[in-house]
Amino acid sequence: MPLFKTLMVIGPGLIGSSILRRARSTGQLAERLIVMDKEPAVLKRIEELGLADSVTTEPAMAEEADCVVVSVPVRAIENVVRSLSPHLRPGTIITDVASVRGELDSSILSLLPHGVEYVPSHPMAGTEFSGPDAGFAELFENRWALLIPTPETAPWACGKMQNFWEFCGARVKFIKADEHDRICAMVSHLPHLLAFTICDTADNLSSEMRSAVLDYAASGFRDFTRIAASDPVMWRDIFTANRDVLLETLDRFLRDVQSMADAIRDGDDDAITEKIKRGRSIRRTLIQNKQA
Numbered sequence: 001m002p003l004f005k006t007l008m009v010i011g012p013g014l015i016g017s018s019i020l021r022r023a024r025s026t027g028q029l030a031e032r033l034i035v036m037d038k039e040p041a042v043l044k045r046i047e048e049l050g051l052a053d054s055v056t057t058e059p060a061m062a063e064e065a066d067c068v069v070v071s072v073p074v075r076a077i078e079n080v081v082r083s084l085s086p087h088l089r090p091g092t093i094i095t096d097v098a099s100v101r102g103e104l105d106s107s108i109l110s111l112l113p114h115g116v117e118y119v120p121s122h123p124m125a126g127t128e129f130s131g132p133d134a135g136f137a138e139l140f141e142n143r144w145a146l147l148i149p150t151p152e153t154a155p156w157a158c159g160k161m162q163n164f165w166e167f168c169g170a171r172v173k174f175i176k177a178d179e180h181d182r183i184c185a186m187v188s189h190l191p192h193l194l195a196f197t198i199c200d201t202a203d204n205l206s207s208e209m210r211s212a213v214l215d216y217a218a219s220g221f222r223d224f225t226r227i228a229a230s231d232p233v234m235w236r237d238i239f240t241a242n243r244d245v246l247l248e249t250l251d252r253f254l255r256d257v258q259s260m261a262d263a264i265r266d267g268d269d270d271a272i273t274e275k276i277k278r279g280r281s282i283r284r285t286l287i288q289n290k291q292a
């Protein structure tokens with residue numbers, strides 16, 4: 001028997017449509033799929049792809065769901081939950097897949113009716129693409145899904161969401177919100193900030209230099225451009241929602257960049273090679289952990 005009778009996915013983009021594809025291909029997640037989006041064109045595409053039993057722009061359909069996944073950009077989540085709130089039945093689980101917790105948990109909890117369980121989650125999986133055509137059923141395979149329950153989340157609801165992500169193919173870890181935001185600032189938010197900035201620096205070069213850079217870009221620069229192709233609204237929301245932690249992490253990074261610059265200026269071969277070796281060893285560890 002599927003985990004839920006009716007699953008509602010709001011925002012069927014990269015993450016939401018990957019969940020829907022997984023639900024369709026395995027049949028383990030839900031008997032029935034409702035999909036909501038603010039864009040009629042997105043809903044039309046979801047229908048063409050056969051990824052929903054019902055589509056809607058109306059939050060009232062949430063009363064039919066026993067699990068609601070809110071998969072919209074971080075700053076849109078609160079308003080979506082506010083619109084759903086009058087329609088949610090006691091016993092319904094609501095989750096988001098936000099890339100940052102920030103102040104989200106307290107605002108969401110204050111909006112939810114008694115008896116509705118909020119289980120924030122964050123799949124550590126993605127690509128630089130967005131929208132309903134970008135998703136795929138294997139996106140979460142062997143990736144971490146982080147569960148970040150609030151102090152008020154009931155254990156039974158955590159158990160259900162652990163099953164949910166395991167049925168998506170992910171490995172589940174429970175962590176606290178502040179730890180989540182510190183880790184993601186380092187492994188996800190800072191790398192994106194650097195990628196956007198490197199592209200910006202290349203773009204600001206004189207026009208002659210710029211076209212040479214783009215013509216001769218080999219894999220070093222090219223790898224940064226993959227990340228830098230990510231959605232602007234999504235990343236604006238992440239950077240501003242995790243502002244303080246991200247800026248702290250950036251300060252540490254700038255100190256380390258300064259120390260590399262000093263080593264290069266001083267011709268300190270040992271210091272330079274030592275820093276490079278640490279990068280290689282991190283890469284080896286990721287490969288051993290099957291995360292690269």
Ligand SMILES: NC(=O)c1ccc[n+]([C@@H]2O[C@H](COP(=O)([O-])OP(=O)(O)OC[C@H]3O[C@@H](n4cnc5c(N)ncnc54)[C@H](O)[C@@H]3O)[C@@H](O)[C@H]2O)c1
Pocket residue numbers: 010011012013014015016036037038039042071072073074076079080097098099100122123124125126127128129130131132231234238
């Ligand atoms: N992209 C990633 O790599 C990744 C990974 C993990 C988590 N996340 C998080 O998942 C969420 C979704 O990201 P995505 O990449 O799937 O986005 P996406 O841009 O592919 O899809 C978002 C969808 O939400 C819809 N939407 C936006 N505002 C809405 C509103 N107010 N009401 C209803 N629908 C609305 C959009 O029309 C779109 O269809 C974000 O919170 C993001 O931080 C993203």
Ligand SMILES: O=C(O)C(=O)C[C@]1(C(=O)O)C=C[C@@H](O)C=C1
Pocket residue numbers: 098099123124125126127128187188189227230
């Ligand atoms: O693989 C990518 O392209 C991603 O950007 C995925 C990525 C990440 O930074 O690791 C992006 C945001 C998320 O919240 C989780 C995963």
